[in-house]
Structure formats: C-alpha cells, structure tokens
Amino acid sequence: MSPIAGILFDKDGTLLDFVATWGPATAAVLEALGDGNRSSIADMAASAGFLPESGGFAEDSPIIAGATDEFAPAWAARLGLEYDASFAARVNALYRAHSLRSLVGYADVGPMLSVLASKGIAIGLATNDSERTARAHLSAMGVEASFSFIAGYDSGYGSKPGPGMVLAFAEHLGVAPAAIALVGDSAHDMEAARTAGAAAIGIARTEAASLALGTLPDAVVADLGGLNEWLQRRCSVSAGAAL
Incomplete structure (x- = not known):
C-alpha cells in the first residue's frame, strides 16, 4: 500500500x-440574471434544482457537484440568450461576488x-x-x-x-x-x-x-x-x- x-x-x-454559502449566492445570482422577472427566475431555479423557499437544493441539482457548463446553459435558454463564454463568465463572476458575501x-x-x-x-x-x-x-x-x-x-x-x-x-x-x-x-x-x-x-x-x-x-x-x-x-x- x-x-x-x-x-x-x-x-x-x-x-x-455548501448550502450556507451557495444557497444565498444562487438566489442572488438568479435575481441578477432574471432582472426581477419572477417567472424567469422561477424557471431558472427549477431547471437547476434550486429551492428558493428554503434556500436549499434538490438531491439531483447539478449545482451541487456540477460545473457551470452543466447548469448555466439552461439558464441562458430560459432567458432567450446564447450560452457562450461570455454568459458563462457572467455567471461565474456573479457567483464569485455573491458567494464571497455568504461564505461559511x-x-x-x-x-x-x-x-x-x-x-x-x-x-x-x-x-x-x-x-x-x-x-x-x-x-x-x-x-x-x-x-x-x-x-x-x-x-x-x-x-x-x-x-x-x-x-x-x-x-x-x-x-x-x-x-x-x-x-x-x-x-x-x-x-x-x-x-x-x-x-x-x-x-x-x-x-x-x-x-x-x-x-x-x-x-x-x-x-x-x-x-x-x-x-x-x-x-x-x-x-x-x-x-
């Protein structure tokens, strides 16, 4: 051995x-991406297994262990945008800023x-x-x-x-x-x-x-x-x- x-x-x-850090961060990221559109925000949350009411995540949420490329394309689609390097960079930047505020x-x-x-x-x-x-x-x-x-x-x-x-x-x-x-x-x-x-x-x-x-x-x-x-x-x- x-x-x-x-x-x-x-x-x-x-x-x-994870939940203490990424729950509040995800809520803030979706709010920023959705620009206050409650329907879009709810759709994005559902697509990624995020549970806004509790701030937690479904067991199969791709956010838990997946890379940005595994959950952010669905967000771009729901916003009517192309998923490209620019969108991925925006998601990562938003997550970085907000997760640093809630980091535990x-x-x-x-x-x-x-x-x-x-x-x-x-x-x-x-x-x-x-x-x-x-x-x-x-x-x-x-x-x-x-x-x-x-x-x-x-x-x-x-x-x-x-x-x-x-x-x-x-x-x-x-x-x-x-x-x-x-x-x-x-x-x-x-x-x-x-x-x-x-x-x-x-x-x-x-x-x-x-x-x-x-x-x-x-x-x-x-x-x-x-x-x-x-x-x-x-x-x-x-x-x-x-x-």
Missing part, C-alpha cells in the same frame, strides 16, 4: 458549508491543513467551480497559501467525475496516483479518484452527503479530524507492509 504523498480536496461541502468555511480546515503540512503531505484542490472563484474562496478563508495545486473546471484538466485533476496533481507532485487521496462529498469526487487510481475518501458532514456517497468511497470520515485518523491508520499499515 502506497504512503500518501498528497491530499486533493474538493471544495464545496468539504472545506466550506468549516472551522477544522485551517488546523487540518497545518497538520498535513507538518506531516510533509502536499495539499491540492480539485473543484467543479471556476479556478478564479476557488482561489477567491480559499483566500477569503485565509488558506490559499497552503495549496500547491488549485484546479477548477476551467483549468484545462476537465471536470469531475473525469480523472484529469487527480492525474494532474499526481504529475505536479511527481508521484503515482496511488499516492494521492481525493477527499470529497459527492459521487463525482469518488468516481474521479477511482478512475485515476487514487484513494477515494468520502467526507460526510451532512446526511445528504452520506446518502450521496453511499458505498462508493474507500473510507468515509465525518470531518477533517476523521481524515487525520484515517491517515494515521494508513501510515501504520504502510509502515507495517514495508517491514
């Missing part, structure tokens, strides 16, 4: 509270990143958000400098569930994918890890995440403290195998 050289984190639902990071992120650094484990990010927004979020949380690798859906490696981001992180570190663990809260994350040959670690901070992960992960942790415990066990097993 290969020792872990790098941890590749998902962002939303893993490092920050998890309290265990900073301490865990320090633990990983002390162990000599490299840290990366793989998100289906845009790279620019991802960097803005990490900066707002005060942890961007801890990441040696940051990839969004638009960074040139493809989006999850494809393995491109995982393989790129492994290449960045000069290690085999088996030395990488991808930590995330969605089936997309687990599929990306497995396809690349990395360890698939599910983080189930919420009941919804637990249900979405199912039996796909190699291991499931409740928080980043649980990830540290998993790493310690993995290290013990790897050391034993080397004897």
Whole structure:
C-alpha cells in the first residue's frame, strides 16, 4: 500500500458549508440574471434544482457537484440568450461576488491543513467551480497559501467525475496516483479518484452527503479530524507492509 504523498480536496461541502454559502449566492445570482422577472427566475431555479423557499437544493441539482457548463446553459435558454463564454463568465463572476458575501468555511480546515503540512503531505484542490472563484474562496478563508495545486473546471484538466485533476496533481507532485487521496462529498469526487487510481475518501458532514456517497468511497470520515485518523491508520499499515 502506497504512503500518501498528497491530499486533493474538493471544495464545496468539504472545506466550506455548501448550502450556507451557495444557497444565498444562487438566489442572488438568479435575481441578477432574471432582472426581477419572477417567472424567469422561477424557471431558472427549477431547471437547476434550486429551492428558493428554503434556500436549499434538490438531491439531483447539478449545482451541487456540477460545473457551470452543466447548469448555466439552461439558464441562458430560459432567458432567450446564447450560452457562450461570455454568459458563462457572467455567471461565474456573479457567483464569485455573491458567494464571497455568504461564505461559511468549516472551522477544522485551517488546523487540518497545518497538520498535513507538518506531516510533509502536499495539499491540492480539485473543484467543479471556476479556478478564479476557488482561489477567491480559499483566500477569503485565509488558506490559499497552503495549496500547491488549485484546479477548477476551467483549468484545462476537465471536470469531475473525469480523472484529469487527480492525474494532474499526481504529475505536479511527481508521484503515482496511488499516492494521492481525493477527499470529497459527492459521487463525482469518488468516481474521479477511482478512475485515476487514487484513494477515494468520502467526507460526510451532512446526511445528504452520506446518502450521496453511499458505498462508493474507500473510507468515509465525518470531518477533517476523521481524515487525520484515517491517515494515521494508513501510515501504520504502510509502515507495517514495508517491514
């Protein structure tokens, strides 16, 4: 069993509270795109599985784990506009501005990143958000400098569930994918890890995440403290195998 050289984190639902951050942001983005037209706003919300009354999301909402290209084309269509790079950029810019206002990071992120650094484990990010927004979020949380690798859906490696981001992180570190663990809260994350040959670690901070992960992960942790415990066990097993 290969020792872990790098941890590749998902962002939303893993490092920050997805509903608390993206619920208010989505409401604001749709309001801006719809320019006050209640019918258009309702249509866009329905197409993306956003629930305006609660500020939450349907289980199959493409916003939860998908890239902008997976939900924004339907918004453009409902507005009678062409979905092109300009529209995608506008959606990303609106999301970046509004999500920074509602950003809620998890309290265990900073301490865990320090633990990983002390162990000599490299840290990366793989998100289906845009790279620019991802960097803005990490900066707002005060942890961007801890990441040696940051990839969004638009960074040139493809989006999850494809393995491109995982393989790129492994290449960045000069290690085999088996030395990488991808930590995330969605089936997309687990599929990306497995396809690349990395360890698939599910983080189930919420009941919804637990249900979405199912039996796909190699291991499931409740928080980043649980990830540290998993790493310690993995290290013990790897050391034993080397004897």
